[in-house]
Amino acid sequence: MTKAEGGKKIVLSAADRVAVVAGSGRLPVNVAESLAETGHAPFIVLIEGETDPGTSLWSYDGKVLAIEQFAALVPLLKRERITHLVLAGGISRRPAWRAIRPSVSLLRILPRALAGFARGDDGLLRILVDLIENNGIKVVGAHQVVPDLLAIEGRIGGLAPKDGDWADLRAGLEAASAIGALDIGQAAVAIGGRAIALEGIEGTDLLLERVRDLRNNGRISGRKRGVLVKCAKPGQEMRADLPTIGPATVDAAHAAGLAGIGVEAGRSFVLDVGEVVERADRLGLFVVGLTSERGK
DSSP: OBOOTTOOOOOOOTTOOEEEEEOBSSHHHHHHHHHHHTTOOOEEEEETTTSOTTSGGGGSSEEEEOGGGGGGHHHHHHHTTOOEEEEESBOOSOOOGGGOOOOHHHHHHHHHHHHHHHHOHHHHHHHHHHHHHTTTOEEEOHHHHOGGGBOOBEEOSSOOOOTTHHHHHHHHHHHHHHHHHTTSOSEEEEETTEEEEEOOTTOHHHHHHHHHHHHHTTSSTTOOOOEEEEOOOTTOOTTSOOOEEOHHHHHHHHHTTOSEEEEETTSSEETTHHHHHHHHHHHTOEEEEEOTTTOO
């Protein structure tokens, strides 16, 4: 078991003010709480329809912003004297262009925003990061605020892969890396030494639901075990959209009849790791951190 690499924590001064653009899931909560614990109560940009209701994120100073108001983000950050920004959590949809109101701010960034949309999700994130940093605000990765959430290399929990599982892990890692290079997704399911399902725009939860349905419908009923593998895209923008698993991922993998989960060590988040381990051990699944060089 090896400590995750790349987990160097950012050092903030007393004058720094940090904002968190909060999508869905536990990651923005973990980031905000970590910042608050170090005396840097964050300003939260709550994404309308994405930020989970009922979490501590709503108790901080902040503002609700619709995804169609992306052009207003930089002016908002400058008004709030933000020095650092963290992008954390999932965004389930792209802006609806018909709902976007024309503005001077939008006209300034529209050509680059359109170019980002044409390049796919990672291209859009890179352009967004560049736009923010060109306005004097430093974009930092969630892993620089909460490095302990990064997946370690090796076994995570009480169970280890069986010898036969490593062929699935390698096949899943190869497939996830391939679709990542095409900016399609970050996850794949492999059974019997080959990939049988790939993540698309629907996300990991619906990928696993699809695999569960394939088992229930008899399409893969004769195939035992199998794995979910998640890895960062080749050339991934590390400051946004790193692969993530949590307790719900364990539940969904178990419901899909899989034997375990592999995540790329140092380049993936394991949220609520104690609960992930407890749930995986109880359900009989292994969780393992993989290195992309050897898949083991």
